[in-house]
Amino acid sequence: xxxxxxxxxxxxxxxxxxxxxxxxxxxxxxxxxxxxxxxxxxxxxxxxxxxxxxxxxxxxxxxxxxxxxxxxxxxxxxxxxxxxxxxxxxxxxxxxxxxxxxxxxxxx
Amino acid sequence: xxxxxxxxxxxxxxxxxxxxxxxxxxxxxxxxxxxxxxxxxxxxxxxxxxxxxxxxxxxxxxxxxxxxxxxxxxxxxxxxxxxxxxxxxxxxxxxxxxxxxxxxxxxxxxxxxxxxxxxxxxxxxxxxxxxxxxxxxxxxxxxxxxxxxxxxxxxxxxxxxxxxxxxxxxxxxxxxxxxxxxxxxxxxxxxxxxxxxxxxxxxxxxxxxxxxxxxxxxxxxxxxxxxxxxxxxxxxxxxxxxxxxxxxxxxxxxxxxxxxxxxxxxxxxxxxxxxxxxxxxxxxxxxxxxxxxxxxxxxxxxxxxxxxxxxxxxxxxxxxxxx
Numbered sequence: 001x002x003x004x005x006x007x008x009x010x011x012x013x014x015x016x017x018x019x020x021x022x023x024x025x026x027x028x029x030x031x032x033x034x035x036x037x038x039x040x041x042x043x044x045x046x047x048x049x050x051x052x053x054x055x056x057x058x059x060x061x062x063x064x065x066x067x068x069x070x071x072x073x074x075x076x077x078x079x080x081x082x083x084x085x086x087x088x089x090x091x092x093x094x095x096x097x098x099x100x101x102x103x104x105x106x107x108x
Numbered sequence: 109x110x111x112x113x114x115x116x117x118x119x120x121x122x123x124x125x126x127x128x129x130x131x132x133x134x135x136x137x138x139x140x141x142x143x144x145x146x147x148x149x150x151x152x153x154x155x156x157x158x159x160x161x162x163x164x165x166x167x168x169x170x171x172x173x174x175x176x177x178x179x180x181x182x183x184x185x186x187x188x189x190x191x192x193x194x195x196x197x198x199x200x201x202x203x204x205x206x207x208x209x210x211x212x213x214x215x216x217x218x219x220x221x222x223x224x225x226x227x228x229x230x231x232x233x234x235x236x237x238x239x240x241x242x243x244x245x246x247x248x249x250x251x252x253x254x255x256x257x258x259x260x261x262x263x264x265x266x267x268x269x270x271x272x273x274x275x276x277x278x279x280x281x282x283x284x285x286x287x288x289x290x291x292x293x294x295x296x297x298x299x300x301x302x303x304x305x306x307x308x309x310x311x312x313x314x315x316x317x318x319x320x321x322x323x324x325x326x327x328x329x330x331x332x333x334x335x336x337x338x339x340x341x342x343x344x345x346x347x348x349x350x351x352x353x354x355x356x357x358x359x360x361x362x363x364x365x366x367x368x369x370x371x372x373x374x375x376x377x378x379x380x381x382x383x384x385x386x387x388x389x390x391x392x393x394x395x396x397x398x399x400x401x402x403x404x405x406x407x408x409x410x411x412x413x414x415x416x417x418x419x420x421x422x423x424x425x426x427x428x429x430x431x
Binding site for chain 1: 127128135136142145150152156157160164165166167168170171174175234266298299300301302370371374375
């Protein structure tokens with residue numbers, strides 16, 4: 001299973017619908033899925049580190065590396081950041097979806 | 109204001125199919141931008157991960173390896189898994205099932221739902237080998253289906269996950285939605301399934317192939333850690349492989365043939381089901397829910413695709429949909 005600690009916060013149904021319409025084969029679909037997935041990980045990591053005090057970065061990275069699926073990471077981040085981390089991540093993913101869809105809309 | 113959410117701008121995107129190359133370039137640009145931004149802002153992250161031998165972009169593969177290793181050693185998760193429930197010895201539950209069956213008081217489906225409710229965690233997660241073995245025995249005893257979490261050495265990344273509704277698949281060139289009655293509102297998937305058309309032409313579409321599309325399942329073969337390494341064996345092995353899908357909330361079960369790969373991990377779903385599969389599992393409004401997916405050990409092809417009718421009695425308050 002390829003679970004990540006923030007998987008349950010991801011809502012990208014609209015992006016998925018656009019990909020399904022564009023891909024002509026399974027290979028193309030999977031290629032686009034992977035590109036979106038990789039973008040997502042960089043954006044979420046960036047947002048988390050923006051908020052997490054620098055002295056905790058290595059500790060967090062250690063924990064993330066040891067168990068990237070573990071939802072207890074959210075509790076850890078919540079404690080160190082002191083903000084609603086789930087909401088922060090949700091917003092960042094929402095921003096990414098919006099940016100992607102706006103970019104595509106510009107084509108018209 | 110149209111009442112749409114800000115992210116629902118896809119409605120305004122050209123209804124025509126967006127050119128694949130155009131979309132790929134746009135997404136790639138966004139990906140490079142995100143990667144560059146993180147690397148410039150936090151160079152120590154890239155350094156840290158490189159030292160560990162992983163790339164952030166490939167973190168899902170790393171996660172699959174961590175979870176796979178955990179499941180093999182029985183440790184499952186590095187920290188205590190949420191929602192772990194202790195399992196009674198299999199003979200105890202089997203005995204209970206036999207007593208209930210002999211007394212003919214409790215319908216088998218009710219026994220199954222109670223067993224799943226008692227012993228599965230509320231939130232879906234990969235199950236340990238012990239948990240899977242336990243369920244194999246329960247399914248065999250209650251439903252009479254030889255279902256296996258591991259078959260011929262193959263195992264899905266997870267056997268307990270969320271299933272989502274899929275559209276019909278094109279069975280042959282020129283196939284139209286009108287020939288997929290009665291479930292028309294789900295529509296036809298724009299692309300082909302992972303194994304292409306089921307038949308080269310309408311005349312070559314046999315009853316067997318028709319059934320495979322009707323009762324099809326989608327599993328995440330693309331995230332199997334050894335998927336790329338073991339080709340073409342794995343692609344052939346998974347093509348139309350029979351699985352049993354059990355709705356853990358109401359006990360409805362279906363035998364389906366794997367005919368597509370997906371969904372993307374970031375959809376939050378782990379499996380997909382054809383309109384017919386979803387209708388049987390949860391009724392006309394069922395779009396998403398927790399299920400168990402096991403392979404069916406059926407070397408002689410004796411188990412038919414479609415509903416597993418092990419119980420004709422409806423549970424109180426939970427409709428058992430019949431097609």
